Amino acid sequence: MLQRITINNLALIDDLEIEFSGELNVFSGETGAGKSIIVDSLMLLIGARYDKTMLKYGADKGFVEGVFSCENVAPLEALGIESDELMIVTRKFFKDGRNEIRVNGKQITVSMLRELMQSYVDIYGQNEYQSLLKINEQRKILDYFVFKKDDAPLGRHKALFDEYKRVCVEMNSLGDERERAQRIDILQYQIDEIEQAKVKKGEEESLLDRRHLLMASERIKNGLAECINSLDGEVGAVSGISDASHKLASVSSYSDGLAELYSRLNSVAIELDDINECVKDELEKFDSSERELDEVLARLDKLRTLKNKYGPFDSMNEFLKRAKLELPRLLNGADEYDKLSKRKSTLESELIASCKKLSELRKAGAGELAARIVTELADLGMANSRFEVRFTEPETGKELQAVTANGYDVYEFYLSPNKGQPMLQLAKIISGGEMSRFMLAIKLITGDLGGIGTMIFDEIDTGISGAVGLGVAKKLCSLSRGRQVLCVTHLPQIAAMADTHFYIVKSDDGGATHTHVTLLDRKGQIGEVARLSGGLGVSGTAEKNAEEMKDWADKYKLSNA
DSSP: OEEEEEEEEETTEEEEEEEOOSSEEEEEESTTSSHHHHHHHHHHHTTOOOOGGGBOTTOSEEEEEEEEEOSOOHHHHHTTOOOSSEEEEEEEEETTSOEEEEETTEEEOHHHHHHHHTTTEEEEOHHHHHHTTSHHHHHHHHHHHHHSSOOHHHHHHHHHHHHHHHHHHHHHHHOOHHHHHHHHHHHHHHHHHHHHHTOOTTHHHHHHHHHHHHHTHHHHHHHHHHHHHHHHSTTOHHHHHHHHHHHHHTTGGGOHHHHHHHHHHHHHHHHHHHHHHHHHHHHHHGGGHHHHHHHHHHHHHHHHHHHHHHOSHHHHHHHHHHHHHHHHHHHTHHHHHHHHHHHHHHHHHHHHHHHHHHHHHHHHHHHHHHHHHHHHHHHTTOTTOEEEEEEEOOOTTOHHHHOBTTBSOEEEEEEEOSTTOOOEEHHHHOOHHHHHHHHHHHHHHHHHHHTOSEEEEESTTTTOOHHHHHHHHHHHHHHHTTSEEEEEOOOHHHHHTOSEEEEEEEEEOSSOEEEEEEEOOHHHHHHHHHHHHTOTTTOTTHHHHHHHHHHHHHHHHHHTO
């Protein structure tokens, strides 16, 4: 249930906070006052697209925040969001078109928000009414009605269908005998090529380092040779230091200072002699550098060829594992193909049987749904309506071709809203006012199935008035006894039925236009009902009639509590 919404810098709204009741919340106001802004705010909370034109003119940023109480925290936990049966949805938006969404402090995407809020809020406006005209949406409604409480048959069918598709893919991958033979030759070559190469992890990087060193070998050898000459030549450092050490040794016994100098110089002589030998060793390593460079270049070329074919080291090994698994399967391809063929035949029989079972369940559910819709429509002023779900049977012998993950049923809603009218597809016969009532009938029937805590109706009263409006008001009241209902209306009958009534008004301060929302007390509600009735300022009995309507609505709610 939506407890509170806070709106900042959205369209004509500066700052606004609205607290809702848990039953029927009604919004009304003059045309153009800003009722659509409230709906847009609610839509943003459930994942609607944000457009930067929605931001209040002159503002850099704004936000919409909704506080929800929710007993079902599983959808939140599925997204890794902590909750103590309270959900705070915050959507910040900026003038450059960016927006940021957080739920209980955790940032999520628009698609994640949309999926999450499907568990908590349903919103019905003109777009939703139009979607009902689409056959796919009609199929969703019937399946929701039939399988919501027990979707095991549908789940089993989907599992069968998935396995069937997998078996078909495996059979196609095996191919015929000639194709298998070609594939076996290719796989065997690839396996041998990778295994014989004996590639080691990190080998390419090591070879690149070695290549860099070998390509500079001449320069290195020259440098080392010159170093040896400087160290070990006729006037080299080694002989010079050694000679100096011997001379200092002859006088080192005369004082501690001379002895220390001799010790230090002798250490230098030993270290320098060792360095000289090491330099000579390094020089010897480059004796075969040209041959080694050729070997390194050839190995790098081999590794790059393999890399281009199979990817880097890890990908190459993964490819090798898959190839080794596939090869024996192909070698036994004839047996494997026969096994898969038998499984495919079994699955085809099971799928057809499953489709028949789903069709039986749908047709039984369609009859029940039709009866309930007709009953609800009668209460909504469409007493002469006839409704049915018509199924198109698959062509005999071609049932398997019609099978999908949902079965093979093709069905569509048909309606005759008035006596004497033929039954036609919903899209071809229903009017705007009839569509509003039809949608409400659907929601009254399916509302309890989904456990949705909040339902929002925008334009539910399109094209209706009078006694029909009273019927809609009663149904909204009935719906709100089990869940929270928010409704934007222009009908006095619905306004009179409100448990909580908000009046939306637009004002001009001389420099800018602003939208405000006022919570009406009983006197204010009566005045608004009178205004919506059209008699305020025209008839002296308008407010008295409005009060009578409000009294009647209060008694009706008490009797249907």
